[in-house]
Amino acid sequence: xxxxxxxxxxxxxxxxxxxxxxxxxxxxxxxxxxxxxxxxxxxxxxxxxxxxxxxxxxxxxxxxxxxxxxxxxxxxxxxxxxxxxxxxxxxxxxxxxxxxxxxxxxxxxxxxxxxxxxxxxxxxxxxxxxxxxxxxxxxxxxxxxxxxxxxxxxxxxxxxxxxxxxxxxxxxxxxxxxxxxxxxxxxxxxxxxxxxxxxxxxxxxxxxxxxxxxxxxxxxxxxxxxxxxxxxxxxxxxxxxxxxxxxxxxxxxxxxxxxxxxxxxxxxxxxxxxxxxxxxxxxxxxxxxxxxxxxxxxxxxxxxxxxxxxxxxxxxxxxxxxxxxxxxxxxxxxxxxxxxxxxxxxxxxxxxxxxxxxxxxxxxxxxxxxxxxxxxxxxxxxxxxxxxxxxxxxxxx
Ligand code: SF4
Numbered sequence: 490x491x492x493x494x495x496x497x498x499x500x501x502x503x504x505x506x507x508x509x510x511x512x513x514x515x516x517x518x519x520x521x522x523x524x525x526x527x528x529x530x531x532x533x534x535x536x537x538x539x540x541x542x543x544x545x546x547x548x549x550x551x552x553x554x555x556x557x558x559x560x561x562x563x564x565x566x567x568x569x570x571x572x573x574x575x576x577x578x579x580x581x582x583x584x585x586x587x588x589x590x591x592x593x594x595x596x597x598x599x600x601x602x603x604x605x606x607x608x609x610x611x612x613x614x615x616x617x618x619x620x621x622x623x624x625x626x627x628x629x630x631x632x633x634x635x636x637x638x639x640x641x642x643x644x645x646x647x648x649x650x651x652x653x654x655x656x657x658x659x660x661x662x663x664x665x666x667x668x669x670x671x672x673x674x675x676x677x678x679x680x681x682x683x684x685x686x687x688x689x690x691x692x693x694x695x696x697x698x699x700x701x702x703x704x705x706x707x708x709x710x711x712x713x714x715x716x717x718x719x720x721x722x723x724x725x726x727x728x729x730x731x732x733x734x735x736x737x738x739x740x741x742x743x744x745x746x747x748x749x750x751x752x753x754x755x756x757x758x759x760x761x762x763x764x765x766x767x768x769x770x771x772x773x774x775x776x777x778x779x780x781x782x783x784x785x786x787x788x789x790x791x792x793x794x795x796x797x798x799x800x801x802x803x804x805x806x807x808x809x810x811x812x813x814x815x816x817x818x819x820x821x822x823x824x825x826x827x828x829x830x831x832x833x834x835x836x837x838x839x840x841x842x843x844x845x846x847x848x849x850x851x852x853x854x855x856x857x858x859x860x861x862x863x864x865x866x867x868x869x870x871x872x873x874x875x876x877x878x879x880x881x882x883x884x885x886x
Contacts, residue, residue, distance in 0.1 A: 492545040516542045527784045531728035543779035543810030555851040556813040560610035563599050566590045569616030573693040574762040578616040600633050609857045613644035623657040630672035641858040642672050646680035647705035651697035661708045669712055678717030678752050684737050685730045703741050710747025717750045723769030724756040735784045742787045750790040753777050771802050775809045782810025804849040840871050
């Protein structure tokens with residue numbers, strides 16, 4: 490049964506309440522749902538119902554296409570002046586002697602390590618420390634671009650930008666323009682957590698506020714540039730806080746159109762100050778992807794981080810609104826594993842990721858950061874792996 494037939498079944502299902510049926514009708518007519526309907530989906534929408542709606546939207550937009558990109562991560566430091574309760578980088582969790590603080594040259598060495606690899610993007614994000622200021626990052630971006638001009642620099646979040654611009658005494662518009670001039674090409678979605686102050690003040694009170702986060706993205710979009718947005722869910726927030734979060738994003742997207750992808754991030758409770766808070770179930774993770782796909786009608790993509798939620802949940806998520814899996818990466822990111830993610834050594838080859846997507850009945854497409862197609866792997870045959878060679882060693886007496 491295809492997605493159209495499934496939604497028709499829902500519309501004809503007498504057991505479904507009128508309010509949920511009304512939402513299904515709106516989705517099938519491509520109408521926007523309201524804030525209250527978003528909350529209702531979380532409160533009353535069963536997994537199968539949400540899956541039908543989210544999959545319908547996903548298939549209308551992308552068919553079976555499932556995107557991934559080949560990137561590598563640089564985390565300048567795993568120490569941070571801030572004190573987010575869910576984070577194992579926080580100053581209250583980590584002593585300076587336990588961390589790393591890469592120099593400019595060390596970060597450029599990481600870039601050079603990938604010189605012969607077919608990666609299209611470097612993703613730079615980590616903790617906030619005073620030595621990583623505006624001149625430092627401007628120089629880093631421009632030296633990366635000098636070294637490898639075609640490598641897309643996706644770097645830092647409003648958390649870092651707010652901090653470095655304040656220190657440099659420049660406003661957001663001036664700061665973002667300077668970063669663009671230095672070589673920044675897009676912004677990842679981090680630092681958003683939960684926007685509503687009731688929650689933000691409890692879990693991330695000393696870093697940039699929701700309005701500051703949104704303002705920095707607004708200024709970046711005004712320059713004609715793209716960015717992503719995240720939401721850290723499944724801790725102390727209530728459903729309406731999630732909807733409030735998505736509503737603020739939906740409004741900014743109506744204004745600028747600059748967001749590409751929404752990325753729900755599952756709260757993990759290892760090695761942080763919220764270890765007593767239980768984690769969400771896989772069912773809740775899938776419901777959350779689905780509601781996001783339904784609510785954010787002006788976002789093109791919803792992405793799952795397989796390293797965070799496990800390979801099998803990532804496969805399942807493709808039926809709950811997700812059309813993008815991040816990505817092929819090696820052990821260059823420690824953010825997820827340190828927070829207790831399923832994958833302690835996240836590494837997946839392109840071949841493995843392509844197979845994972847195909848096994849879920851979808852079509853694997855390698856994209857660049859801006860969703861231009863790099864390779865369609867639907868009918869791609871990987872070359873046979875070269876067998877290990879054995880050499881005769883000289884006999885040493
Ligand atoms: S979440 Fe970000 S800003 Fe907060 S402590 Fe961790 S690294 Fe610092």
